[in-house]
Amino acid sequence: MSRNIKLAQYLVRLYPKVWRNRYEEEFLALLEQQPLSLPDGIDLCLGALDAHFHPHFGIAALSVYEKIRQMLASLRGSLLTIFCAYCGFLVAGIGFQKMNEYSGFVEATQTYGIVGLSFHLVMIGAVVALLAVLVGGIPLVAAVVRDAFARKHYGLLFLLAAPILALAVFIGATLFLEGLIPVGAPTLQTFLSRGIFIAVFLGAAVISTGALCYAVVRSEISEKLLRFAVLPAILLAFAMAVMLVATLIWGLDLRNSAPHLFNSNEGMFGTSTIGSWLTIVIEMAIATALAMISLVRGFSARSALPPAMA
Amino acid sequence: MNSFNLGRFSDPPILILASLAGSPKHGYAIMEDIVAFADVHLGPGTLYGAIARLESQGLIEPLPADERRRPYRLTAAGVAFLQKQLTGLETFANMGLQRLADI
Numbered sequence: 001m002s003r004n005i006k007l008a009q010y011l012v013r014l015y016p017k018v019w020r021n022r023y024e025e026e027f028l029a030l031l032e033q034q035p036l037s038l039p040d041g042i043d044l045c046l047g048a049l050d051a052h053f054h055p056h057f058g059i060a061a062l063s064v065y066e067k068i069r070q071m072l073a074s075l076r077g078s079l080l081t082i083f084c085a086y087c088g089f090l091v092a093g094i095g096f097q098k099m100n101e102y103s104g105f106v107e108a109t110q111t112y113g114i115v116g117l118s119f120h121l122v123m124i125g126a127v128v129a130l131l132a133v134l135v136g137g138i139p140l141v142a143a144v145v146r147d148a149f150a151r152k153h154y155g156l157l158f159l160l161a162a163p164i165l166a167l168a169v170f171i172g173a174t175l176f177l178e179g180l181i182p183v184g185a186p187t188l189q190t191f192l193s194r195g196i197f198i199a200v201f202l203g204a205a206v207i208s209t210g211a212l213c214y215a216v217v218r219s220e221i222s223e224k225l226l227r228f229a230v231l232p233a234i235l236l237a238f239a240m241a242v243m244l245v246a247t248l249i250w251g252l253d254l255r256n257s258a259p260h261l262f263n264s265n266e267g268m269f270g271t272s273t274i275g276s277w278l279t280i281v282i283e284m285a286i287a288t289a290l291a292m293i294s295l296v297r298g299f300s301a302r303s304a305l306p307p308a309m310a
Numbered sequence: 311m312n313s314f315n316l317g318r319f320s321d322p323p324i325l326i327l328a329s330l331a332g333s334p335k336h337g338y339a340i341m342e343d344i345v346a347f348a349d350v351h352l353g354p355g356t357l358y359g360a361i362a363r364l365e366s367q368g369l370i371e372p373l374p375a376d377e378r379r380r381p382y383r384l385t386a387a388g389v390a391f392l393q394k395q396l397t398g399l400e401t402f403a404n405m406g407l408q409r410l411a412d413i
Contacts, residue, residue, distance in 0.1 A: 019362070023358055023361075023362065024335065025375075025378045025380075026337055026375070026378060026379055026380040027337070027354065027358055028378070029336075029337075029378040029379045030336075030337040030338045030341070030354060030358075030379075031354060033338045034338070034341075036354075039353065040353045040354055040355075042353075043353025043354060043355040043356055044353065044354050044355040045355070046355050046356075047354065047355020047356060047358060048355065048357045050355070050359045051359070051362070054362070054363075056366055057362035057363070057366060058362060059366070060365045060366050060368075061372070124335075176336075217352075222336070236410070
């Protein structure tokens with residue numbers, strides 16, 4: 001098998017499963033008939049992105065029941081991806097908030113108009129995003145609880161409790177590590193303690209998010225609830241975009257207004273401010289892009305549901 | 311029509327419908343045909359993106375697969391749609407030629 005065909009086979013895996021079930025064989029037959037040039041390879045990748053935006057591609061030949069099932073699965077997957085993106089964004093946001101607890105940044109927020117305005121925009125965006133998650137998420141959690149009792153799947157209740165357990169573990173680990181960090185100049189023990197703290201924090205966030213998503217995937221959620229959840233998801237994605245822009249403006253204006261602070265080592269855990277800010281912005285940008293793509297995909301799946309389901 | 315580039319009218323779905331108006335074809339044959347009559351190369355992602363759209367809109371339909379290759383043909387809705395699009399283009403072309411003749 002030539003390298004070209006192997007590459008084509010790898011690239012075809014970028015397409016969604018539903019699409020591949022329908023078109024993969026004939027698509028590979030086409031790719032085997034012509035060498036894959038660089039422009040064609042790029043075109044293929046863009047085609048895969050387009051197929052992710054349109055989850056209804058490839059379902060034309062399916063029965064109405066299968067079409068509805070596929071579209072509801074796509075809608076649910078999109079909503080959960082938006083939620084995961086929000087959780088990733090939240091981790092970056094917590095980093096930004098912790099960084100701003102340092103007195104130099106508090107002073108800058110009060111002194112420089114744009115720095116202060118952008119910081120407050122991030123705070124307002126965080127409240128709006130949280131409200132959107134609660135409005136969209138509480139009915140889904142209630143549906144999971146109802147389903148757990150109705151079908152006697154009590155494991156679902158354990159999954160819903162996982163974030164509380166993870167929080168308890170995180171608080172316990174924090175209290176334990178606090179006593180281990182030596183006062184004064186950083187030592188190997190300081191770095192180890194910080195490393196464990198970050199690992200526990202990220203672990204708790206991943207386990208909590210994963211458990212909630214798994215509970216929703218395993219439950220029977222009505223189509224009406226899933227359709228409704230798209231509306232708060234729009235608000236959530238918009239709030240994330242606003243916070244991303246505000247965080248970007250915050251750093252750019254800080255660089256102009258207070259270069260001594262921007263070029264200092266007042267970032268997370270005493271690291272470079274620029275490095276911390278850039279890390280936060282990049283993480284926020286990736287999460288926002290993921291949320292936006294999933295929102296488009298969710299809309300597409302929602303609009304592809306048969307009229308009887310509307 | 312050789313070497314005639316349709317420019318902004320080289321909309322992939324229209325090109326595919328025009329290709330299938332001749333006879334049912336599979337993906338590679340559609341691609342080759344479009345190069346022959348419009349001098350436009352559709353990338354594989356663009357071609358199958360357009361095929362998926364046309365199929366989901368009911369403008370084309372698949373025929374039984376010939377080994378791994380699956381031919382497509384126009385549906386009645388596809389014929390009507392293409393007719394309407396080409397008539398619109400013809401009206402536009404006639405109007406443009408008329409104005410050029412008046413210069």
